[in-house]
Amino acid sequence: MSYLSISFSHKNTDIQTREKLAFPNEENKDRFLKQLVSDENVKEAILLSTCNRVEIITSVNSTDKASKAIIKKLSDYSKIDFDNLYDRADIYENDGAIHHLFSVASALDSLVIGETQIVGQLKDAFRFSLAKDYCDQNLPRALHYSFKCAAAVRNATSLGTGSVSVASTAVAKAKEIIGNTSGVKALVIGAGEMSELTIKHLLSSGFDVVLTSRDIKKAQMLADTYEQYVAVEEYSKLEELLNEFPVMITATSAPYPIITQEMTKDCSFERYWFDIAVPRDIDDIESPNLMIYSVDDLQDIVNSNMSLRAEQAKTAYSIVNKMSLEFFEWLKSLEIEPVVKHMYLKADEIIEKKIKTALKKRFIRKDDEENIRKLCQTVIAEYLHQPQNQIKTISKENKCDIVVGTVQSIFGLKSDVNMSSSHDCDKFKIN
Template sequence: MSYLVISFSHKNIDIKMREKLAFNGEEDKDRYLRQILENEHTKEAVVLSTCNRVEIVTRSSNVKNSAKNIIEKLSAYSGLDFDTLYDRADIYDNDGAVHHLFSVASALDSLVIGETQIVGQLKDAFRFSQAKGHCSTNITRVMHYAFKCAANVRNATSLGTGSVSVASTAVAKAKEIIGNTKGVKALVIGAGEMSELTIKHLISSGFDVVLTSRDIKKAQNLASTFLEESAKAQEVKVDVKPYSELTNLLAQIPVMITATSAPYPIITKENAPSSLINRYWFDIAVPRDIDENISLSGLEVFTVDDLQDIVNENMSLRAEQAKMAYSIVSRMSMEFFEWLKSLEIEPVVKNLYLKGETIIDKKVKNAIKKGYIRAEEEENIRKLCQTVITEYLHNPSKQLKDISKNMECDLVVSTVQNMFALNKESNIPKKYKCDHLTKN
């Protein structure tokens, strides 16, 4: 069985394809996971779907067959051509899959290197799959190490500081265009996690925020959290407006950032107003919130792909830190496989001792039955035999544990199991606790 990751991101497909691949509802994601797990070669699966990527993380006994099936089902879901998807897909197997997953979790594969949202999104994807019964021991193990790796990168580097998200990049671009932001209004559409992050960056950049959402109560709750935090700073302003006023707000406010989870454009040619002022709209949602065919005088529309210039500058500033982070990812990828091998060794060593105990029990009972030893001597004889077995197996056990770090581990373990007729089934519990799951 190998780890397998199928990856679609800003690196290999454009935003039009990404928005068709995106899973915006839990029912769609659950249905897709169940479909790919019907394949006899695919065991356990997690789907990570964000504005910039779709990652399918699985275990497979036949990588080629699983990859083909996963992409076929993705083609059926998205309506995109299978051959196009297959040609564009980045397919990672085993050590490559683990290295890629660790890089994704550590935000080294993101559009904005070091962005802080990805590890939380990966944890949510894992929790969802775990809750639905789509993954168990082996995926849990690799996720455990992925989150551990992300934490190590975050603690050892400064990649998690500064402007490191699509939301913050959009705000940075808006500030660059506007210049002096004092008294300048910025409209935020949506009241989810991305909108919350956007508001935070807009406030820190000096904008006055206007918030609107179809869910007006959710918008009011979100605005109130910022007002409470900034009660002492009277100049900070977050106004909530009814969604019915959207067209007027779009006409009057120079900066707009939209980040809803709507499955279709919420701003179209029908409701996009003309205006006498210059306006700058940032669409950081996937699928896009703004119809790509809108063209109005004095209006510039930016999507996540249009923010690449700031991203490139961000990458050059973070190059040295990223180099350090990649070394952590590489080291922890190797550590992960060493750890997996050690898990394979422990049951073998345990079974060697259990085999010895079984033989002692059989021989002692037989000796008592035939009168070779007295029944009252049984306990002492057993202790003597156990001492012999422990001393005899000490060096072989130690060498087996050392072999777990070598490439020959699988061959040696299999040979030992065959020689001693040991049970090859792992004694590792089915449920494996992930220590890093609750830490964002």
């Protein structure tokens, strides 16, 4: 068995590609996962689909054959050329797959490093596959260790707190000013990557979002990627919208200001506009009850948080590296447990056999049977104590498989992998 992860994210795809790869509902996810595990090379599968990434997390028989089969199915689903997808895909195997999974769970691979949503989305994806029997043992072990890693990163660093981008800073500032955001409408202009990030932060901060863009189709597609409702308005209504809502954030790629003095009407309520575009979207405007924030007004906050976050990320990656190694050591220890257990079971069989023979031949009295059994078990436990510890120590070394096989052969033990069933996924609880 090998671990294999295939990743499409903001790092290797644009939003148009991710839209085609996205799985907007459970029916699509279920159908796709069923196709994956029906392939002879794929044993287990989990599908994570968000606005910023699609991750196929699997345990497989052959990483090369499985990766091609998975990307072929993705190509059929998305109608994107196979070679295009294969060239774009980040493919991780075994150690790399686990390290990537732990990095994703710890929000180190996110568009906004340290964002807190990804671990919840990963847990939801895991629950879905678990409920549908698309994973049973190998992936649950990896996923639970990834959640353990994410918790360790959160506890050891301040990642996940504070503003980390111009977009999140703008939203944080708007929330600070507004206070109670329930029912407060915020207008977002543009349907690019910055707008995508802005909408995410607005929704998580409790704002009702209205989106407009020159490309109305692209705006609608972006709005549809969110679970919460995002209203889309025609760009021709921009002037009306500007003078209707208290909060506006603009992030277009226009080479000149799209919002001018002539478009701005005097309003009786306070308005807060955030221009996070470069070059600026908002011209020099003077109007009562209007406060305009540009990138320069927000950048100092972002820079201070980013410098702190960069140091924290180093600590986080050291945790991911350490726990990735620990995970594989733990997997090896699971191979040892059934061997040790069989050693004791074999000893118990011999004790019972010899006691029955001794009783039958009247070498011992019936009244002494239990005491003699306990004595024999104590002797065996002491005799096997050192070999047991030695085997557990060897389990951390590369020669583990050879030694385990030798022990099984010498003692005549069963090589029953199911003896480690106490670690199966149905015993786990996802917090």
